Amino acid sequence: MTIQRTSAEENHSKTPNMKGRKSITPKSGRWLWFWVGMSGIAMVSAMAGALLAVSLTSTPLQQADLSPQEEAVFDSDAIAGGGLRFSELTRPVNLLVMGMSVLPPDVQNPPEETKNLRYLPQVNSFDGLSDVMLLVKFDPQTKKIVMLSIPRDTRTEIEGHGTRKINAANVEGGPALTAKTVSNLLGGVGIDRYIRINVLGVAKLIDALGGVTVYVPKDMKYQDDSQHLYINLKAGKQHLNGEQALQLLRFRHDELGDIGRIQRQQMVIRALTDQSLNPATLAQMPKILNVVKEHIDTNLTVEELVALLGFGVRTNRSNMEMLMLPGRFSEKGEYDASYWLPSKDSIAKLMAKQFGLESNTENTEPQVTDPSSVRVAIQDSTGSDRAALRPLIRALERAGYRNVYIAKPWNEPLEVTHIVAQQGDGSSAESIRDLLGIGEVRVESTGSLYSDVSIQVGKDWLQHQMPLDDSTQSY
Known part of the structure; x- marks a missing residue:
């Protein structure tokens, strides 16, 4: 990510000459920081209270009904502190993020209003293919956030269902089977929590954040009447609303296919992070959550959500990294479908370096690359x-x-x-x-x-x- 000076460095460089002004004594300085700290605690506490009020109304944060066996897939140990430290992460957290694109055929009992239409509308459900998949590590020890994008066409073993594209794991077994599949693919990495957001929620979330300014890399035009999908964007830097940003995110009709879409996802994530991940947005989070929560399913508690958001706000942008699962495209005729074929050795090295997994390869010591x-x-x-x-x-x-x-x-x-x-x-x-x-x-x-x-x-x-x-x- 972009290397930037910290706010403290910027403020220091802008500090005017203090000669002739009354200096702050050490004692008064301590009181100043005390009140700054208390104000921060008050703001976070107020936000947590508002989030709790939101979570207690009609739609819960967790909409999936997981069995005890499915719940056991995720690490249930606490990730946030107690008391006044409730907004702080106490250990590294691996969060599985899934973006759902759900059509009526994906669900057993599609809504009545979706029948007898000439097209397949998006359904407010979580039962379909997980067309976006990210494993995000929040690490308070290194003060880093690492995002690993996993292509939807990744060829892998889905327990009990054979070798498939990884996006089918959610259809077959929901978030628990998807988490197990991702963990197996990535060498046994632990997954602490999950969050699913469907395509209807993504547009609402971006609108709630005020849209996003991003550079559209080229003219994008695509029409699919069967899904009521219409993409029409011009190249250039522009401010996109939620629906327009969704067009950018869903477009995949170029030479890189789904991999090109992942690159655009990373561009939008970076832009949203730079524009929206700040204390002002954090204070608006209860309102934002209230807008999108019916489109979200997660086993994060409100307190844990506050801790993750707080950590994100405090993380320097140079410490936010976005990676992609190493691999290659399958060749024509190699399989009966097109796949992203994961590279086992490269994955092992990446997971050892970025996620702290022990590597089975011989050279585990860090080396200077020739x-x-x-x-x-x-x-x-x-x-x-x-x-x-x-x-x-x-x-x-x-x-x-x-x-x-x-x-x-x-x-x-x-x-x-x-x-x-x-x-x-x-x-x-x-x-x-x-x-x-x-x-x-x-x-x-x-x-x-x-x-x-x-x-x-x-x-x-x-x-x-x-x-x-x-x-x-x-x-």
Whole structure:
């Protein structure tokens, strides 16, 4: 994610000259922080009370009726403190997030109003395919949030139902079977809680947050009368309402299919996080929850929800990472359907590094990645010809990067170069950033699909044109 200065650093840099003004004594300073702390506790307490009032009205947070065996799939140990520490996470938490796209054929007893229509409307249910799947780790020890996107077409074993696409697990056994399937796929990782939100709720949630400003990477037009799905978006930076954002999230008719959709999901998540994850939005959370709660099913308690939201607000954006399940597309004729084929070895390494799982591979000690083994993709966003990229390629080759290639351009014009750790290798991305002396590191999966690091070249590179030696000073 974007490396930013903390609020404290920004405030310090903006502090005016205090000469001639009355200074705050240590004693008065302690009282100041005491009252700031008490105000924060009061705000969180008020929000928790309002959330509790919301949860006690008509629709409960947990709408699924799980059996004791299904409940046992999830770790029931407390995740938040007690007393005045109720809004603090006390341990790392793995949350399984599922986005549901539910049509009448997906449910046993579809609503009467969905019959005799010429199209298949979305149904306010949780019984369908989980077309969006994220495993999110909130870690108070490292102060990081890690999001792992799992493609809906991932080919895996679903206990009792054979080898299927992973999005079918919810249809066959709800959140518990989905959690078991995800855990088995990811080497036995524990899953503490789940949350399901259907497609109707996503649009309402984005509207309740005031919409989202995001760059639409290209013109998107698609029509499916059978599902009443109409997508019509123009390329460019724009403010989208809930319905428009849903069009961006659901579009998958390009060369990357569902993987392209995951990249757009990460773009929207990042934008929503930057725009909405702040104390002001936190104070509005009871109102927001009241709008969308009939579209949500979760085994999180209100107190746990408060703790997760509070942790999110306090987390520096540079400590939020978005990854994607390592794998590859199946080849034509390889199987009877198209799949995302997970890479077992790469998953083991990722889970060891990001989720703390023990790896069965021999080399478990952290190592410095050899630059010659790093696949570096260059994606231009400036519209320049390739001559402007030659000094960049030469700089990388001098530093030992041998696998450098020009990839498809990045559509969004960037002022600042993005150095994207596509496979989660933030240290290699940092090394490239230090080498170039420009850009910002983002640990996410929006770069060139099979690269380790993607350099999305911005205007700062054209302005910088680092003179490494006499042979490059003419550029």
